Amino acid sequence: MAFRVFARSVRFCGRLAASAQKQSASEGLFPGGASCRGVEGRKGFVFVPACFITSEAFLTRLANGAILKADAPLPSVLPNSGEHLSLLLRHPDQPAKSKVLKVAIIGSPNAGKSTLSNQLLGRKVFAVSKKVHTTRNRAMGVLTEGDTQIILLDTPGLTTVSKVKRHQLEKSLLVDPWNTVKEADLMVVMVDVADRWMCSRLDFEVLKCLAQHPDTPAILVLNKVDKVKAKDRLLDITAVLTCGMVNGHKMRVRPVIKPPWAKKLKEQLKVLRSQLGWPHFKDVFMLSSVDSDDVETLKTYFITKAKTGSWKYHSEVLTDQSPEEVCTNLIREKLLEYLPQEVPYAVTQSIEFWQEGENGELHINVKLYAKKDTHMKMLIGTAGQVVARMAQEAGEDLGRVFLRNIKLKLSVKLKT
Numbered sequence: 001m002a003f004r005v006f007a008r009s010v011r012f013c014g015r016l017a018a019s020a021q022k023q024s025a026s027e028g029l030f031p032g033g034a035s036c037r038g039v040e041g042r043k044g045f046v047f048v049p050a051c052f053i054t055s056e057a058f059l060t061r062l063a064n065g066a067i068l069k070a071d072a073p074l075p076s077v078l079p080n081s082g083e084h085l086s087l088l089l090r091h092p093d094q095p096a097k098s099k100v101l102k103v104a105i106i107g108s109p110n111a112g113k114s115t116l117s118n119q120l121l122g123r124k125v126f127a128v129s130k131k132v133h134t135t136r137n138r139a140m141g142v143l144t145e146g147d148t149q150i151i152l153l154d155t156p157g158l159t160t161v162s163k164v165k166r167h168q169l170e171k172s173l174l175v176d177p178w179n180t181v182k183e184a185d186l187m188v189v190m191v192d193v194a195d196r197w198m199c200s201r202l203d204f205e206v207l208k209c210l211a212q213h214p215d216t217p218a219i220l221v222l223n224k225v226d227k228v229k230a231k232d233r234l235l236d237i238t239a240v241l242t243c244g245m246v247n248g249h250k251m252r253v254r255p256v257i258k259p260p261w262a263k264k265l266k267e268q269l270k271v272l273r274s275q276l277g278w279p280h281f282k283d284v285f286m287l288s289s290v291d292s293d294d295v296e297t298l299k300t301y302f303i304t305k306a307k308t309g310s311w312k313y314h315s316e317v318l319t320d321q322s323p324e325e326v327c328t329n330l331i332r333e334k335l336l337e338y339l340p341q342e343v344p345y346a347v348t349q350s351i352e353f354w355q356e357g358e359n360g361e362l363h364i365n366v367k368l369y370a371k372k373d374t375h376m377k378m379l380i381g382t383a384g385q386v387v388a389r390m391a392q393e394a395g396e397d398l399g400r401v402f403l404r405n406i407k408l409k410l411s412v413k414l415k416t
Helices: 056-064 081-089 113-121 161-166 172-182 204-212 233-241 265-274 292-305 323-338 373-380 382-402
Strands: 003-005 012-015 025-027 029-031 037-039 044-047 051-054 099-107 139-145 148-154 186-192 218-223 283-286 348-356 362-370 406-414
Touching: 081 323, 099 113, 099 172, 099 204, 099 292, 113 139, 113 148, 113 186, 113 292, 139 292, 148 292, 186 204, 218 233, 233 283, 283 292, 323 348, 323 362, 323 382, 362 373, 362 382, 373 382, 373 406, 382 406
Parallel strands: 003 029, 099 148, 099 186, 186 218, 218 283, 362 406
Antiparallel strands: 003 051, 012 044, 025 037, 051 283, 139 148, 348 362
């Protein structure tokens, strides 16, 4: 069976590395729907953002099926906790032939998991920053289109016990990713290909997670491809991270030997430590999670993979996070963005006031507690500029989530 590279627009031409089998004219990856042949090991590669390496069966389903578009406006988060809880408990308004898919998005810290979830949902409901451990707890997003409901399980980056103890992080960073995968129908492993260290091998914690759930289908998403100048490197990265195997078939990119599997747990972990990739990915996507067209391709893939089943939530549900959780998470995003090093991780929040005004605007007062006087000065900034800017930007983000004007006030106090 041949592989294809599904593409949508601008093309980049490069070269594939030599095939493991020396053939004068052998089929390798199929770019843009046309067969790709090479002479004496030379082959062409057409890269397009949002391309993926997949099987003929999926491409046929994708070609025959219409891409679903949402006719109704995107749902929002209700600013009232009671109403939000009532909506979560409301009976799903599913059609007669409903489909559902639970997707767990896992990966190392700062791989772009929350950014991808936000783009898929069409609203920013998960905090995003350049610093690690922005996501501290498992959170859920619900994408409902047509007869299909996709439940996105956004998880903290996989980390180790030693790192949690060293940085005094919450235990949820250890527990939530593993618990989330147990309920998933599909695992999405995200890798930041702009980080040369992270894309040279799969994180050991990710490999352990995959090895403990071999019956759950998994796909590999190479993120931030827009930051990679030499696009032909993506095939080398793919070959390493998949052990040269995609959907049970060998990629003709370069020779990669599939490591033997040990029966005993200790022997298996030893094999995993020496293993660079995972040979059981069903598909590989190459995209930029900030590009809406790229994400639309992945969304379509999820829709085609959904199975017949009952919806879990009403179509108006966007996330299981309470409005207060959405608020504090987006404020924490600004803390991570504006404060240096470990300072934002030590700041705690307390919502002092939350009330809807007569004109529908939402008034929110949040107090920020700093552990040190120096931290408090950083939070406030010169003439209060830093805290004022954070309040303005977080308020704008919340306005797009709650679909109303937000009057957000942040105050700073030294924690005693």
